[in-house]
Amino acid sequence: xxxxxxxxxxxxxxxxxxxxxxxxxxxxxxxxxxxxxxxxxxxxxxxxxxxxxxxxxxxxxxxxxxxxxxxxxxxxxxxxxxxxxxxxxxxxxxxxxxxxxxxxxxxxxxxxxxxxxxxxxxxxxxxxxxxxxxxxxxxxxxxxxxxxxxxxxxxxxxxxxxxxxxxxxxxxxxxxxxxxxxxxxxxxxxxxxxxxxxxxxxxxxxxxxxxxxxxxxxxxxxxxxxxxxxxxxxxxxxxxxxxxxxxxxxxx
Numbered sequence: 404x405x406x407x408x409x410x411x412x413x414x415x416x417x418x419x420x421x422x423x424x425x426x427x428x429x430x431x432x433x434x435x436x437x438x439x440x441x442x443x444x445x446x447x448x449x450x451x452x453x454x455x456x457x458x459x460x461x462x463x464x465x466x467x468x469x470x471x472x473x474x475x476x477x478x479x480x481x482x483x484x485x486x487x488x489x490x491x492x493x494x495x496x497x498x499x500x501x502x503x504x505x506x507x508x509x510x511x512x513x514x515x516x517x518x519x520x521x522x523x524x525x526x527x528x529x530x531x532x533x534x535x536x537x538x539x540x541x542x543x544x545x546x547x548x549x550x551x552x553x554x555x556x557x558x559x560x561x562x563x564x565x566x567x568x569x570x571x572x573x574x575x576x577x578x579x580x581x582x583x584x585x586x587x588x589x590x591x592x593x594x595x596x597x598x599x600x601x602x603x604x605x606x607x608x609x610x611x612x613x614x615x616x617x618x619x620x621x622x623x624x625x626x627x628x629x630x631x632x633x634x635x636x637x638x639x640x641x642x643x644x645x646x647x648x649x650x651x652x653x654x655x
Contacts, residue, residue, distance in 0.1 A: 446472045455488055462492035470496060474504045487517040494521025497528040506532045510544040519551065527557045534563040537574070546577045553581025561585055565593040575605045583612035591620045598624040603633055610639035617646040 445457040446469070458476075461469040473496070476489035490508065493501040502525055508518045522529045529551070536548035549567060552560040561582065568578040579597060582590045590612070597609035610628055613621040621643055628640025 442466075443469055443472065446476075451484065454485065458485075458488050458492050462495040465496050465498070467496065467498045467500060470498065470500045470504065473501070477504065477508065482515060482517075487515065490515065490517040490521045491524070492521075494524035494529075497525040501525070502529050502532045505529070506536055506544075506548075509536065509547050510541055512543055514543075514547055519547070522551050523554055526555055527559070530555060530557050530560055534560060537563050537567040537571075542571075542573050545571065545574055549574055549577040549581045553577075553584035556585065558585050558587045558589075561587040561589050565590055568593060568597060575600075575602070576608055579605065579608035579612050583608075583615040586616050588616060588618045588620060591616065591618060591623070594621070595624045599627060603636075606631065606633070606636050607639065610636055610643060614639055614643045614646060617643075619647050622647055 442457045442460050442464075443466075446454055446461075458469075458473070461473075470493065473489040473492050476485050477493060479486040490505070493505050502522075505518060505522050505525070508514065509522070522533070533548040533552050533555075537545050537552075540548060545567070549564060552564060564578050564581050564585070567574050568582070575597070579594070582594065594609050594612050594616075597605055598613065600606055600609070606628075610624070613624055625640055625644055625647075628636055628643065631637050631640065
């Protein structure tokens with residue numbers, strides 16, 4: 404159990420004249436509930452290692468009060484180490500304000516690996532914002548949103564991805580790949596329709612997604628796939644038939 408006398412002493416040392424003392428005090432406070440306000444002041448430090456330690460501490464606290472400061476740092480251009488760390492911190496905080504800030508960053512190419520990683524780290528908390536981006540985002544941000552939904556793996560995204568697939572043709576490749584990652588049987592009717600598309604790449608990815616599901620209900624697309632003019636589609640359909648047959652032959 405933490406000694407109640409320790410926190411006040413550490414909080415006082417956040418304003419110590421010595422940089423190393425300030426740094427050690429931040430790290431020692433960890434996720435102490437009284438640390439937020441004092442640690443926020445340290446974000447204005449000119450010394451990077453002290454600022455970075457404060458960012459890590461505030462992210463661990465999931466301090467919503469730190470979001471405006473993180474957003475200001477995350478928007479720095481050109482992006483420096485502070486901007487990259489701020490983006491990752493927003494993903495750890497994962498409050499609605501933090502998620503909204505990350506979604507805005509998805510619309511500003513080039514989208515950094517840190518922005519993508521931060522959204523992934525936010526996990527299911529990011530799904531509603533990413534779903535809205537499928538509908539209202541730019542072609543680039545909507546495609547990134549679709550990919551991230553597949554990577555996060557929350558099946559609540561299945562219906563929005565299916566809707567985006569049928570509404571925005573430019574999202575078909577990434578939406579199909581995301582649906583393959585989710586492997587949700589609820590997507591089978593949409594995947595079966597995509598398997599009949601005139602676009603070859605759409606058909607290939609649709610059959611690849613059906614194969615990822617390995618669900619007997621995917622048999623609705625077999626006849627069309629086995630008769631496709633494209634050899635790759637026929638091969639995927641044949642593998643799907645084998646996978647479905649193996650499932651049917653297995654124990655109940």
